[in-house]
Amino acid sequence: MPINILMPALSPTMEKGNLAKWLKKEGDKVKSGDVIAEIETDKATMEVEAVDEGTIAKILVAEGTQDVAVNAVIAVLAADGEDVKAASSGAGADKPKPAPAAAAPAPKPAAATPAPAVASAAKAPAPAAAPAPQPAAAQSNGVRVFSSPLARRLAKDAGIELGRINGSGPHGRVVAADVEKAKSGQGLKPAAAAAGAPAGATGAIGAPAMSDQQILGLYEQGAYESVPHDSMRRTIAQRLTAATNSMPTFYLTVDCDLGKLSSAREEINAAAGKDKDGKPLYKLSVNDFVIKAMAIALQKIPEANVSWTEAAMLRHKHSDIGVAVALPFGLITPIIRQAEIKSISAISNEMKELAARAKAKKLKPNEYQGGASSVSNLGMFGIKDFTAVINPPQSSILAVGTGEERAVVRNGQIVAATIMSVTLSCDHRAIDGALGAELITAFKKLIENPVMMVV
Numbered sequence: 001m002p003i004n005i006l007m008p009a010l011s012p013t014m015e016k017g018n019l020a021k022w023l024k025k026e027g028d029k030v031k032s033g034d035v036i037a038e039i040e041t042d043k044a045t046m047e048v049e050a051v052d053e054g055t056i057a058k059i060l061v062a063e064g065t066q067d068v069a070v071n072a073v074i075a076v077l078a079a080d081g082e083d084v085k086a087a088s089s090g091a092g093a094d095k096p097k098p099a100p101a102a103a104a105p106a107p108k109p110a111a112a113t114p115a116p117a118v119a120s121a122a123k124a125p126a127p128a129a130a131p132a133p134q135p136a137a138a139q140s141n142g143v144r145v146f147s148s149p150l151a152r153r154l155a156k157d158a159g160i161e162l163g164r165i166n167g168s169g170p171h172g173r174v175v176a177a178d179v180e181k182a183k184s185g186q187g188l189k190p191a192a193a194a195a196g197a198p199a200g201a202t203g204a205i206g207a208p209a210m211s212d213q214q215i216l217g218l219y220e221q222g223a224y225e226s227v228p229h230d231s232m233r234r235t236i237a238q239r240l241t242a243a244t245n246s247m248p249t250f251y252l253t254v255d256c257d258l259g260k261l262s263s264a265r266e267e268i269n270a271a272a273g274k275d276k277d278g279k280p281l282y283k284l285s286v287n288d289f290v291i292k293a294m295a296i297a298l299q300k301i302p303e304a305n306v307s308w309t310e311a312a313m314l315r316h317k318h319s320d321i322g323v324a325v326a327l328p329f330g331l332i333t334p335i336i337r338q339a340e341i342k343s344i345s346a347i348s349n350e351m352k353e354l355a356a357r358a359k360a361k362k363l364k365p366n367e368y369q370g371g372a373s374s375v376s377n378l379g380m381f382g383i384k385d386f387t388a389v390i391n392p393p394q395s396s397i398l399a400v401g402t403g404e405e406r407a408v409v410r411n412g413q414i415v416a417a418t419i420m421s422v423t424l425s426c427d428h429r430a431i432d433g434a435l436g437a438e439l440i441t442a443f444k445k446l447i448e449n450p451v452m453m454v455v
């Protein structure tokens with residue numbers, strides 16, 4: 001009996017991925033644990049291992065194929081002793097190649113079928129036009145929108161609110177073809193109309209009350225280049241828009257004196273041992289101290305080391321700190337797990353390794369998902385201070401500015417000091433103002449007295 005090799009779900013939220021490369025070819029023998037392919041998700045490129053032993057009889061999805069649905073059959077394995085040719089011919093008969101392309105066009109006949117309703121009914125709001133027996137409706141900004149299951153999935157993947165799409169199906173139902181049109185900016189309602197807001201207001205997702213077509217109409221043809229969003233940029237937009245809309249956020253800013261930290265950092269780096277190639281075993285940055293200080297501060301103020309859920313507050317036992325890493329194609333936050341118990345040199349080396357793999361899209365989902373809080377540092381760009389957007393399900397993020405010489409008053413005298421401004425963004429559902437103040441105060445004490453990080 002042939003064994004189907006399925007597109008794996010490499011993270012809890014993954015619905016599709018790109019088949020980047022086959023590492024085995026048809027006719028190759030594989031055993032359990034062999035790496036057979038590389039799959040690209042929106043954040044990383046991961047290796048897929050064989051679960052069973054046998055011979056690859058047929059590859060159904062060619063390498064380079066994009067948007068392959070999770071659990072789609074990508075290849076067929078002939079078990080030991082099984083006729084490879086028979087398994088191959090059987091696979092080819094009912095599994096066309098590539099697999100994902102066969103599923104996408106299916107809804108098109110429904111979109112092309114003329115709707116029995118009059119034209120005005122097709123444009124009416126979905127709840128009023130559709131009777132009770134119609135297909136299930138999704139909620140978009142509190143308004144029911146009738147749509148096909150495939151259309152809902154495609155709209156979610158594309159980051160488009162269903163309520164903004166003009167449905168061409170019976171009684172205004174949104175079908176897959178409508179979503180495809182919406183991706184190119186066609187067939188979209190203004191955001192305010194989709195949200196049920198008055199003209200001129202912004203939509204529920206904070207977008208201007210203008211359709212893509214209206215925006216394009218403001219600019220001369222040929223005066224711009226249209227660069228389609230990749231999957232990472234769409235995911236970032238979805239998550240951070242959701243965070244901005246769902247989280248009541250407040251901000252707390254303090255100035256930290258880096259005098260003692262700078263001296264300690266110089267001494268520690270100067271005393272670092274050498275490896276066999278003569279390179280220092282570590283080279284600590286200010287950001288390494290920031291990560292450690294934030295981790296210890298969360299342990300000192302455990303009520304702030306939390307994640308909000310509708311049912312309960314999750315109090316984390318360890319300080320898992322995400323660190324924002326800028327990539328040419330987006331942003332990712334690899335996580336230093338249990339940072340409170342790691343030395344600063346260990347944090348430094350781990351962060352360098354994670355950042356390098358993040359830029360190569362080689363992180364595993366467990367290396368960038370979850371976490372208790374995050375650090376975003378723009379000091380290297382000369383930014384004095386800024387506010388960062390919280391990355392759900394975390395409840396806080398620390399925005400770190402540059403360390404610069406400023407005039408300060410000490411004992412009635414104006415003197416120069418190296419000062420770094422930091423701003424803590426807090427989810428008010430989980431962290432109240434006083435609690436957030438305790439957390440950032442604990443962080444400030446640690447940064448200004450780095451010896452406290454080792455006791």
